[in-house]
Amino acid sequence: MSKCEQCIIREFSSLKSLSKEELLSISGCKTSKFIKKGETIFEEGDTLNGVYCVKDGICKLSKLSANGKDQIVKLVVKGDLLGQRSLISDEAVNLSAVALNNMEVCFIPKAEIFGNLKNNSDFSMDMLKQMAHDLKESDNVVVNMAQKSVKQRLAEALIYIHNSFGLNNQGFLNVVLSREDYASVVGTATESAIRVLSQFKKENLISTSGKQIKIEDLEGLKRVE
Amino acid sequence: MSKCEQCIIREFSSLKSLSKEELLSISGCKTSKFIKKGETIFEEGDTLNGVYCVKDGICKLSKLSANGKDQIVKLVVKGDLLGQRSLISDEAVNLSAVALNNMEVCFIPKAEIFGNLKNNSDFSMDMLKQMAHDLKESDNVVVNMAQKSVKQRLAEALIYIHNSFGLNNQGFLNVVLSREDYASVVGTATESAIRVLSQFKKENLISTSGKQIKIEDLEGLKRVE
DNA sequence: ACTAAAACATGACAAATATCATATCAAAAT
DNA sequence: ATTTTGATATGATATTTGTCATGTTTTAGT
Numbered sequence: 001m002s003k004c005e006q007c008i009i010r011e012f013s014s015l016k017s018l019s020k021e022e023l024l025s026i027s028g029c030k031t032s033k034f035i036k037k038g039e040t041i042f043e044e045g046d047t048l049n050g051v052y053c054v055k056d057g058i059c060k061l062s063k064l065s066a067n068g069k070d071q072i073v074k075l076v077v078k079g080d081l082l083g084q085r086s087l088i089s090d091e092a093v094n095l096s097a098v099a100l101n102n103m104e105v106c107f108i109p110k111a112e113i114f115g116n117l118k119n120n121s122d123f124s125m126d127m128l129k130q131m132a133h134d135l136k137e138s139d140n141v142v143v144n145m146a147q148k149s150v151k152q153r154l155a156e157a158l159i160y161i162h163n164s165f166g167l168n169n170q171g172f173l174n175v176v177l178s179r180e181d182y183a184s185v186v187g188t189a190t191e192s193a194i195r196v197l198s199q200f201k202k203e204n205l206i207s208t209s210g211k212q213i214k215i216e217d218l219e220g221l222k223r224v225e
Numbered sequence: 226m227s228k229c230e231q232c233i234i235r236e237f238s239s240l241k242s243l244s245k246e247e248l249l250s251i252s253g254c255k256t257s258k259f260i261k262k263g264e265t266i267f268e269e270g271d272t273l274n275g276v277y278c279v280k281d282g283i284c285k286l287s288k289l290s291a292n293g294k295d296q297i298v299k300l301v302v303k304g305d306l307l308g309q310r311s312l313i314s315d316e317a318v319n320l321s322a323v324a325l326n327n328m329e330v331c332f333i334p335k336a337e338i339f340g341n342l343k344n345n346s347d348f349s350m351d352m353l354k355q356m357a358h359d360l361k362e363s364d365n366v367v368v369n370m371a372q373k374s375v376k377q378r379l380a381e382a383l384i385y386i387h388n389s390f391g392l393n394n395q396g397f398l399n400v401v402l403s404r405e406d407y408a409s410v411v412g413t414a415t416e417s418a419i420r421v422l423s424q425f426k427k428e429n430l431i432s433t434s435g436k437q438i439k440i441e442d443l444e445g446l447k448r449v450e
Numbered sequence: 451a452c453t454a455a456a457a458c459a460t461g462a463c464a465a466a467t468a469t470c471a472t473a474t475c476a477a478a479a480t
Numbered sequence: 481a482t483t484t485t486g487a488t489a490t491g492a493t494a495t496t497t498g499t500c501a502t503g504t505t506t507t508a509g510t
Contacts, residue, residue: 063364065372073364088350088357094364117350124349125313125342131356132313138363139288139298139319145370146412147290150467179488187371189468194489210476211487375497404458414498419459435506436457451510458505468495475488480481 014081014130015053017122025112032106035059041082041097041105048093050109052082057103058165058175061095062184072185073138075100075175077165084127085134087113100175145187153186154196155224158206162215172212200224239306239355240278240333242347250337257331260284266307266322266330273318275334277307282328283390283400286320287409297410298363300325300400302390309352310359312338325400370412378411379421380449383431387440397437425449 015023032055035041042048044063054076061074061082073095076082086093087110116123144153158173165175177185183193197213200206205220206213215221240248257280260266267273269288279301286299286307298320301307311318312335341348369378383398390400402410408418422438425431430445431438440446 063368065368067372069372071368071371073367085357085360088353089361094361117353118346121343121346121349124346124353128313128342128349128353128356131353131360132310135310135356135360135363136314136319138360138367141367142298142363142370143288143290143296145367146296147292147294190487191469191489192467194487195467198489415457416459416499417497419457420497423459454507454509456505456507459503460501461503462501463499465498466496469493471490471492473489473491475486477484477486479484 014084014123014126017120017126018116019120022116022120022123032104035099035103035105037099037101039099041099041103042093043096044093046093048083048086048110050107051084051087051113052097052105052107054078054080054082055104055106057105058100059097059103060100060181061097063095070184071187072181073141074134075161075165075185081130084113085131088127088131100177100181149225150186150188150192151196151199151224153188154182154193155200155205155221157182157185158200158213158215159218159221162218170212170214172209172214176211176213178211239309239351240348242345242351243341244345247341247345247348257329260324260328260330262324262326264324266324266328267318268321269318271318273308273311273335275332276309276312276338277322277330277332279303279305279307280329280331282330283325284322284328285325285406286322288320295409296412297406298366299359300386300390300410306355309338310356313352313356325402325406374450375411375413375417376421376424376449378413379407379418380425380430380446382407382410383425383438383440384443384446387443392439395437395439397434397439401436401438403436 033052035057041052041059056078059076059082060072061076062070062072065071076097082097082105083093117127144156148156161173161175161177165173168174179194179197180190182197183190186193197206197208200221201208203220205215205217205224207216208214258277260282266277266284281303284301284307285297286301287295287297290296301322307322307330308318342352369381373381386398386400386402390398393399404419404422405415407422408415411418422431422433425446426433428445430440430442430449432441433439
């Protein structure tokens with residue numbers, strides 16, 4: 001758990017193009033930080049002097065809208081970096097990051113990132129690719145938000161979570177969100193999210209056990225209109 | 226108009242970090258291409274083997290949603306590049322680009338871009354910064370789409386166009402969009418966009434002359450709820 | 451200038467979604 | 481174990497937005 005070069009995360013993350021020597025030089029990475037469920041890693045407007053690499057756990061990236069409601073923009077998992085966008089733009093962070101379960105992250109100082117961006121073109125390229133991928137995703141979300149119904153968006157959110165984060169040993173979705181969080185992913189009122197989930201239950205598309213959700217009919221969910 | 230090194234656009238674009246020699250090597254850039262209003266530069270799903278640098282004119286980047294409606298994701302102007310995201314991700318283009326007025330663009334082949342990404346870290350950094358900026362914008366649009374009313378979104382679209390693209394000599398917005406395009410920016414039905422614009426007119430927030438729109442009360446538009 | 455086509459406009463109504471109220475349930479605290 | 485709090489659930493209703501119909505105006509083509 002101690003050295004970056006040994007970290008299993010390395011091969012999945014944008015850091016994969018860093019050499020052993022480069023990783024060793026990332027001194028701040030030697031110690032990982034544990035973050036409890038519900039804790040805030042950083043908040044909209046904060047200034048970061050480095051990025052976080054997620055070793056374990058899941059967090060949400062969200063933004064507070066003028067109407068006082070939070071909008072979840074992205075879910076971040078093992079292997080992802082947090083705060084790169086802000087670091088590269090050299091501006092305050094645009095989104096808040098809050099842990100959805102217990103997390104382990106390690107901090108990589110700004111200077112290390114910029115040094116590698118300057119000297120390792122493979123690393124720059126990986127960063128660019130990651131950013132390009134995020135941009136495509138974000139554009140697609142814009143289209144979905146603008147053009148699809150709440151029901152469709154919620155169905156797609158469930159499918160997305162199913163495909164990206166998998167299931168636990170009992171077949172429930174690995175990512176457990178409150179109804180309020182689902183509303184905040186989909187961009188609707190909490191009551192609406194609850195109603196739609198109830199409807200999905202009635203139609204046997206999903207089943208629930210407390211906060212846990214199991215997808216019973218993936219194909220059915222895909223057909224939701 | 227012929228050589229990249231002389232092009233005024235150069236200093237505004239992501240290409241500003243390329244040296245004179247690097248620009249000279251961009252052979253394909255020697256000839257610029259003229260695109261008429263309404264013409265398509267590329268379509269969703271196309272494979273690009275280079276990027277376009279916009280020398281003049283404005284175009285829309287849009288995506289077709291499953292419901293058959295187009296969603297405009299971004300407006301692109303002088304100095305911007307088109308197709309970088311797709312090129313970097315090495316995948317088909319995610320958005321269609323259609324000229325909103327007569328345009329002049331020049332084409333830069335893929336190999337040139339990648340060569341420079343590999344060898345010129347300032348260029349890579351500029352690309353990264355541009356992408357980071359686009360990502361922030363896109364995330365913000367997601368939040369607006371999800372949390373704001375059609376009226377608010379349309380008011381903000383007008384303000385955005387006012388601030389980003391300016392006015393012509395008679396004080397009308399420089400970018401002229403059809404009502405359908407406004408609907409497509411805001412993510413609503415054409416009739417709804419028309420209705421809201423009519424309402425803005427009645428409230429003396431804007432005035433119109435044919436397709437042209439003049440903002441009469443910018444502060445009032447900002448206060449729209 | 452005339453015609454056809456497209457864009458704009460508006461009413462009437464339907465559907466989707468938000469809001470408010472209230473009830474139930476589950477988790478946490480004492 | 482009991483209380484308290486927060487999350488989930490659902491009904492009733494208001495508001496927003498979409499759809500369809502239809503008329504008018506503008507634009508483009510001959």
